[in-house]
Amino acid sequence: MRFHYVCSDCGRVFETEGLMYQCPECAKRNDGKTFPYGNLRVELDESVLKAAREKEHVTPDDFYPYPGEDPSLYPIFTTPLMKPERIAKRLGLANLMFKLDSQLISGSFKDRASYEVALQAKALGETKIALASTGNAGAAMSAVGAAMGLDIILFVPETAPINKLMQSVLYGAKVVPVKGTYDDAFALSIEYTRLKGGINRNTAYNPMTIEGKKSVSIDLFEQMGRKAPDAIYVPVGDGCIIGGVAKGFDDLMKAGLIERVPRLIACQSTKSAAIANAIENDDFRAIEASTRADSISVDLPANGRMAARSVIASEGWAVRVSDEEILDSQLTLTRESGVLAEPAAAAAYAALEKDRDHLVSVLGEDASVVVLLTGTGFKDMKAFDGKVRLPESIENSAEAVRALPF
């Protein structure tokens, strides 16, 4: 066997490589009011870890529960690691890096999870995948589905940014806008697979989403010369990305390739800070989220328990930023680094700006720090309304050029 499942709450072991979502016992405790129990963790077999340990270079396929036979069918390539020189100088951080996952094929980090779930579907002989999404996961799953010939059924809150919805429609997914929140769409998509079959790709609910997301850590490890950074700023909503980042470094550690998981910094909006509440106050209750950073607006974080535990185990912390700080950071990013990030992604950078002195007090100015920029701003240009406007046209004359103040 290549892997088995372990309940992240009670530790029960499930010796199967078949389709599983949550620990049947722990899931009975779920009441919709506190963070869900029973998410499963994939444990790779020692033979898989040993094989990775012995390789000169590793790739995500070495660590996937369901490796791809041909990674070029939907490449989860090495995304750029950028040195934002002007920002690094201004903040006095010598080794600051941006990981540009916004460059993945569908424009967000979510390609990572969607690809591994598609490989799961192929391995299990399924052709239909249903999910709920605030937009990016849906677009990513729809893109992978188009490339790999899978039928995608997507439940989205009707308020999701139009470009993200349009993207999924263009890829040929069956899009079901829901008159309700993301959390409502989440519940309906589970109902869909219960009634109509197929695989459910809901974030964290399907453990393969975490397994796909962990590829960013394997990628970073090789990209940084086979070592881990000291700290990573991650935008957090459901807590599945940060859980995946943690899992990737955990697997690298189990393989004996690194000695320590980087400090994981959970970056949230003040208006959607359920996981920050858990990390700081041991408070695991649902909230009423309302941030403009739609991708991290979550009432009941699907991976809240694992995410909070991972951050604490890494000796990391949470940072809360206001929507104003997030939207201002989007502009700083574009103007000082040339990166156009969506609000959720910019939240990670906003958190770094706010947390800079604290970070330096813990790790020093030379620490290697990665900000995970998870989604492109091209999908949501409306976020800039009121911040910038297009200039007036000038007359078609040399006179008008002379009159320009610059």
Ligand SMILES: Cc1ncc(COP(=O)(O)O)c(C=O)c1O
């Ligand atoms: C661009 C972007 N950043 C961050 C997140 C947050 O990830 P998670 O909900 O796994 O915490 C999402 C999730 O939709 C996203 O689309």
